[in-house]
Amino acid sequence: MKVGIVGWRGMVGSVLLQRMQQEGDFALIDPVFFSTSQAGQTAPAMGQTTTTLLDATDLTALAAMDVVITCQGGGYTNDIHPALRDSGWDGYWIDAASSLRMQDASTIILDPVNRDVIDRALSGGKRDFIGGNCTVSLMMMAMAGLFREGLIDWISAMTYQAASGAGARAMLELVEQMGHLHGIVADSLASADASAIEVDAALTSAMHSAGFPVQECGAPLAGSLIPWIDADLGQGQSREEWKAQAECNKMIGRDPSQPLVVDGICVRVGAMRCHSQALTVKLVRDVPLAEIESILASGNEWVKVVGNSRDESIPFLSPAAVSGTPSVAIGRLRKMGMGPEYVSAFTVGDQLLWGAAEPLRRMLRILIER
Numbered sequence: 001m002k003v004g005i006v007g008w009r010g011m012v013g014s015v016l017l018q019r020m021q022q023e024g025d026f027a028l029i030d031p032v033f034f035s036t037s038q039a040g041q042t043a044p045a046m047g048q049t050t051t052t053l054l055d056a057t058d059l060t061a062l063a064a065m066d067v068v069i070t071c072q073g074g075g076y077t078n079d080i081h082p083a084l085r086d087s088g089w090d091g092y093w094i095d096a097a098s099s100l101r102m103q104d105a106s107t108i109i110l111d112p113v114n115r116d117v118i119d120r121a122l123s124g125g126k127r128d129f130i131g132g133n134c135t136v137s138l139m140m141m142a143m144a145g146l147f148r149e150g151l152i153d154w155i156s157a158m159t160y161q162a163a164s165g166a167g168a169r170a171m172l173e174l175v176e177q178m179g180h181l182h183g184i185v186a187d188s189l190a191s192a193d194a195s196a197i198e199v200d201a202a203l204t205s206a207m208h209s210a211g212f213p214v215q216e217c218g219a220p221l222a223g224s225l226i227p228w229i230d231a232d233l234g235q236g237q238s239r240e241e242w243k244a245q246a247e248c249n250k251m252i253g254r255d256p257s258q259p260l261v262v263d264g265i266c267v268r269v270g271a272m273r274c275h276s277q278a279l280t281v282k283l284v285r286d287v288p289l290a291e292i293e294s295i296l297a298s299g300n301e302w303v304k305v306v307g308n309s310r311d312e313s314i315p316f317l318s319p320a321a322v323s324g325t326p327s328v329a330i331g332r333l334r335k336m337g338m339g340p341e342y343v344s345a346f347t348v349g350d351q352l353l354w355g356a357a358e359p360l361r362r363m364l365r366i367l368i369e370r
């Protein structure tokens, strides 16, 4: 199987390559590396037959692939995908970008949650398989058991999204902001009688100053947060918030005329690469908490239910604890004061693994094993 790989140098692409190497995927395919800027240079050595980089805008070269897997971004997808399809190419297109996600011809891929939807799409001859929005995918991974059992009436998801979701440069800027802030008060912190009030006043003044680095994030993220992610849809909702319901329902193949309501506020926080979400879940009936925990734990092999205690929540249910691991943690589970059908939950997952690269890698594996 000839697999064209585009956008492998970026953050999601490099995590994808790393995971493919860890799982031995390259031994099962003939990879062809494409580049939008460095065609002709040497490709990463993965035991393939084509050792140089091919031009990622060369439709003839792309059309020789059985599969194209791209992390290059939405602009590339918009430019290349329609032209490649118009040329008659009927290979499989696996994409991390959102551009094609909601099109009828596309299937949103998250196989531990919707393998049935993926299998139906493959049997029906569909060829475009698109990774979901990271927040949606991570919520679905955590809540897979309750979705499978049909127990969810609605979900309100309040998010705490990491800088990685805004891209590699935003992650770097977050650290630059941290360093900038620390630099301003380093001398005060070193003195035995440092005053928190004075340190805070200096930091707040620095955040308001013209020299504070906000080119990528748009506002201070270190020591603050940003309560808006992605475009303004004009009805008070951000595009990120709109995606929750739209993608969740499409992912599980739900009748669009009777959507499951998923809504909330999406917030950027100063975590590096783990998205967290506080969920209010309205169940269709009163289910005992122990049963909810065991249904959630049975959702897939990656979901980890964290006991709802201080001793377990603090060390195990945070971006710092989950970052870089394939686990999706869910905890703070309890019945809420609104009534026995209302359950609270807090979930954390790595935005670059299950939120981006892993569903793409596993889709390729599904095609290989077909």
Ligand code: HSE
Binding pocket: 132, 133, 134, 135, 161, 162, 164, 165, 166, 229, 230, 240
């Ligand atoms: N839109 C997401 C975010 C990441 O900004 O965190 C991509 O799914």
